[in-house]
Amino acid sequence: MYICICKKVTDGQIRKAVQEQEITNMRGLRVKLGACDQCGKCAVEAKQLMRQCLHEKAASDHNPRRAA
Structure with a gap:
């Protein structure tokens, strides 16, 4: 999307x-x-997605079994 x-x-x-x-x-x-960096209308959604990904990445880094 x-x-x-x-x-x-x-x-x-x-x-x-x-x-x-x-x-x-x-x-x-x-x-x-x-x-x-153009109109900025996507910034809120992009930031939410980035934060979600960072949270998922941190969780998988702390639990190697879960990442597999």
């Missing part, structure tokens, strides 16, 4: 960026993906 329509950034791209490129803040999303 598209999160940032202006820059054609999907939820999958954001998830991958958080997991693989270790994006931890909105500035990182803007720099790496270009998300949320």
Whole structure:
């Protein structure tokens, strides 16, 4: 699903960026993906998704069995 329509950034791209490129803040999303730097209407949803991914990543880092 598209999160940032202006820059054609999907939820999958954001998830991958958080997991693989270790994006931890909105500035990182803007720099790496270009998300949320044009009209800004997607910023709230992008931030929520990023936080959810960070929470999931932290949970899997603390419980290696769960990540498998």
